[in-house]
Amino acid sequence: MTTLIRNATILAMDAAHGATPFLGDILVEGDRIATIGHGLEAPPGAKVIEGRDRLVMPGLVNAHIHSSETFFKGRYQNMPLEVWTLYAYPLVGAPVIPERLLYLRSLLTAMEALKGGVTTMVDDFFDPPRFDLDRLGIVFSAYDAVGIRANVSNAIIDRHIFDTLPFAREIVPAALQAAIPDPGFTVDGYMDYCRSVFASLHGRGNGRLRFMLAPSAPQRCSVPLMEACLALAVEKGVPYHTHILETKTQAVTGEEFYGKTLIRYMHDLGLLARNVTIAHSIWVTDEDMVLMGSADCSIAHNCISNQKLGAGVAPVRRLLDAGVNVGLGTDGLCSNDTARIFDVMRAAGLIHGTATPDYERWVTSEEILTAATIKGARTALLDHVTGSLEVGKKADLLILKMDGFNFSPMNDIRHHLVYCENGQSIETVMVDGAVVVANGRLTTVDEDAVFAELREIVPAWLTEHAEVEARNKVFEPYMRELHRRATIRDIGINRYQGDMPFWTGQNRASA
Numbered sequence: 325m326t327t328l329i330r331n332a333t334i335l336a337m338d339a340a341h342g343a344t345p346f347l348g349d350i351l352v353e354g355d356r357i358a359t360i361g362h363g364l365e366a367p368p369g370a371k372v373i374e375g376r377d378r379l380v381m382p383g384l385v386n387a388h389i390h391s392s393e394t395f396f397k398g399r400y401q402n403m404p405l406e407v408w409t410l411y412a413y414p415l416v417g418a419p420v421i422p423e424r425l426l427y428l429r430s431l432l433t434a435m436e437a438l439k440g441g442v443t444t445m446v447d448d449f450f451d452p453p454r455f456d457l458d459r460l461g462i463v464f465s466a467y468d469a470v471g472i473r474a475n476v477s478n479a480i481i482d483r484h485i486f487d488t489l490p491f492a493r494e495i496v497p498a499a500l501q502a503a504i505p506d507p508g509f510t511v512d513g514y515m516d517y518c519r520s521v522f523a524s525l526h527g528r529g530n531g532r533l534r535f536m537l538a539p540s541a542p543q544r545c546s547v548p549l550m551e552a553c554l555a556l557a558v559e560k561g562v563p564y565h566t567h568i569l570e571t572k573t574q575a576v577t578g579e580e581f582y583g584k585t586l587i588r589y590m591h592d593l594g595l596l597a598r599n600v601t602i603a604h605s606i607w608v609t610d611e612d613m614v615l616m617g618s619a620d621c622s623i624a625h626n627c628i629s630n631q632k633l634g635a636g637v638a639p640v641r642r643l644l645d646a647g648v649n650v651g652l653g654t655d656g657l658c659s660n661d662t663a664r665i666f667d668v669m670r671a672a673g674l675i676h677g678t679a680t681p682d683y684e685r686w687v688t689s690e691e692i693l694t695a696a697t698i699k700g701a702r703t704a705l706l707d708h709v710t711g712s713l714e715v716g717k718k719a720d721l722l723i724l725k726m727d728g729f730n731f732s733p734m735n736d737i738r739h740h741l742v743y744c745e746n747g748q749s750i751e752t753v754m755v756d757g758a759v760v761v762a763n764g765r766l767t768t769v770d771e772d773a774v775f776a777e778l779r780e781i782v783p784a785w786l787t788e789h790a791e792v793e794a795r796n797k798v799f800e801p802y803m804r805e806l807h808r809r810a811t812i813r814d815i816g817i818n819r820y821q822g823d824m825p826f827w828t829g830q831n832r833a834s835a
């Protein structure tokens with residue numbers, strides 16, 4: 325398939341142009357960008373797209389999502405991570421999702437992503453307590469069918485939940501602790517599973533779909549597991565995708581468990597490396613940021629999820645100063661609650677202005693666009709493949725109409741993309757040279773049929789989930805208490821922007 329897009333405004337996000345737009349033509353041959361220039365002739369048989377009043381830009385990268393949460397969008401509010409987890413990832417009684425629902429859930433996630441302009445999605449897939457090639461294959465099949473590019477994990481936690489949280493063994497009654505079994509995974513067993521994924525699913529869909537290693541967090545995983553995962557990630561050239569310092573409780577976890585920050589802990593174990601992508605990175609110290617930058621790590625900045633769960637605001641300017649590669653993520657859809665990276669771009673473009681009155685250090689629209697495209701691709705170790713419009717790269721691109729509300733009247737395209745656009749200007753989405761969204765509709769799946777089936781079968785699943793939530797509510801007072809204890813601890817840094825400290829009495833009444 326050959327496509328010529330001509331007379332378009334092009335935002336290439338490559339090293340030569342950055343976020344400075346220019347007029348030109350783009351020729352796509354097969355899955356790749358063949359030529360970018362002016363006055364290009366359409367080869368015989370080529371499809372021609374007129375680019376007048378159109379912006380062509382790289383597809384966006386969602387650097388962190390959990391498709392496992394997609395059926396819970398719009399379900400929760402006003403809970404910190406440690407409490408929310410009880411319901412989003414129940415400790416007891418969670419049923420294994422049936423295969424058809426697993427397929428539809430994956431499909432729905434990728435459909436929303438693509439329609440919102442995300443061509444590459446990093447899905448940190450949880451399927452507790454299972455590691456099953458057939459079930460992971462269902463996720464890959466859904467992404468293959470809808471046509472998205474994705475890195476997919478099968479995330480692991482190999483420690484007992486109450487050994488991953490500070491104060492938990494002390495606070496939670498013994499009978500409740502005993503109600504939850506040890507995960508019981510062996511490092512060798514998990515590594516065998518990962519190797520079988522590399523041998524079978526990795527590389528499906530013309531290389532669009534890849535596997536990555538994802539030990540959930542340093543305090544949730546054994547050292548041998550993390551070491552084995554990093555070694556395999558480096559061997560295979562895929563990310564080691566993890567969560568570090570999302571919440572203040574996790575910052576206190578480092579002090580309580582290891583007498584150091586969780587980043588320092590990773591560093592001392594030799595586990596900070598170029599392949600490592602860290603979701604959140606909020607409660608990092610200045611020294612942590614230096615270690616991350618020196619190791620050439622990436623982060624996924626999930627600033628909407630971080631607001632939804634009250635986790636705090638990541639020090640993005642200082643992370644950038646330290647040389648950390650920053651991409652943008654939605655996080656899962658029950659802490660966001662959409663798969664739209666344009667929303668995250670807008671939020672990330674705005675929130676850092678509240679962190680300091682020093683307006684020369686606020687994050688710019690160019691930096692946000694870079695994070696959403698080429699640097700996002702770097703978090704997925706795919707920056708040589710996608711994330712910018714360059715000859716030889718995969719044709720992963722968006723065509724936006726610039727004659728609607730979000731660009732009228734036109735001032736600075738970069739500002740319009742970050743502060744005005746929400747995805748509604750997207751006309752065409754191309755992944756791997758194939759048009760997957762045309763005139764705002766998915767070409768690869770029947771959207772109406774998917775929504776009809778979801779309406780038919782998901783409500784019963786959610787009713788069942790409500791019963792599971794009720795069973796897990798018994799743990800809430802203890803999670804609340806350990807969150808409270810961590811919150812009032814002075815750890816020398818503050819990533820909250822409101823009154824501090826909470827729960828000391830004087831601030832509650834005026835909150």
Ligand SMILES: [Zn+2]
Binds near residue numbers: 390567
């Ligand atoms: Zn996450």
